[in-house]
Amino acid sequence: MNRKQYLRGLRVGIPISLGYLAVSFTLGITxxxxxxxxxxxxxxxxxxxxxxxxxxxxxxxxxxxxxLEIAIMEAVTNARYILMSCSLSQKLPSTAKLWHRLVIGFNVNDEIFGMAIAEEGKLNPFYYFGMMTIAMPGWALGTFLGTSVGNILPPNIVSALSVGLYGMFLAVIIPAAKKSKIIMGVVAVSMAASFLLEWAPLTAAIPSGTRTILLTVVIASLAAVLFPVKEEAGCDA
Structure with missing residues (x-):
């Protein structure tokens, strides 16, 4: 079963890896x-x-x-991964070992997290491992290529590469939203609230990462209170 889940993770991770390859190209230039x-x-x-x-x-x-400045900035910028990690810890079965959690914690990012949370029932750690195995090299390879040969590409081509991840986010969100009106509503509210906070005078100066954390906590808390998910018996089996 673990081998099957790992191979499935490899297949699912291929488009993530390709998206990472394109987006991290611009990171390499930076x-x-x-x-x-x-x-x-x-x-x-x-x-x-x-x-x-x-x-x-x-x-x-x-x-x-x-x-010290870099350390503080990194702590603020990456704080949202704390929320993702907490969510993943609840998604894992009670039989998950400590090393499973440590390996998953090493690579918590938006796209893999989205695919993991979209899984019905509990998350098999080896499914996550499979996605990591194929996605992480794509991110590193794109960075290497961007650092090595990125400056030879026209600026408009480099800018266009960053669009890839938006398509990946849509691919994660849309299927789940089509299955559940509650998720569709949460997504719509999140997008509207994010847009409003981006332009509102009192919140526009707040770093985008901090705004994301605030929105995640508030909207997720309200959704959990208003639309609680009942645990099914034997879900860890």
Whole structure:
């Protein structure tokens, strides 16, 4: 069963990996502009796996920021992964071992998280491992290529590459929304609230990562209170 789930994760992870390859290409260009070598940038992508966090770090490195400043910025930028990790911890079966949780915790990111949460019932850790196995090299390879040869591409082509992840998000959200009116409503409210906070005078100055965390906590809490999900007996089996 674990082998079957791992292979399924590999198949599901292929489009994620291709999307990462395109998007991290621009990340590699940012790393090169910050004075990093291809090896340094690629190693960062293998160890961090956080697009917004890496962009913020490379930008601050280019500005010669101090270690403490970078550490604080990374903590704020990547704080949303704490919420994702808490959600995944509830999604795993009670039989999941500590090393399963540690490996999953090493690579919690938006796209893989979305596919994991979309699973019906409990999450088999090996399904997640399969997605990690194929997606992580795609992110690192894209970073390497962007650092090595990114500056030879026209700027409009590089900009267009970043559209890929938006398509991936839609592919995760739409099927779940079609199955549940509650999820569709939550998605619609989230999009509207995000747009309003982006332009409202009192919240426009708040970093986007912080706004995302606030919206996630508030909307998810309201949805959990108003539309609780009943646990089915034997769901860990």
């Amino acid at each position: 790393a090169k502009n910050a004075g990093m070598t291809a090896l340094q940038a690629t190693l960062t992508s293998l160890l961090v796996n956080a697009s917004a966090g890496q962009y913020a770090a490379f930008t601050m490195i280019a500005a010669n920021s101090g270690y």
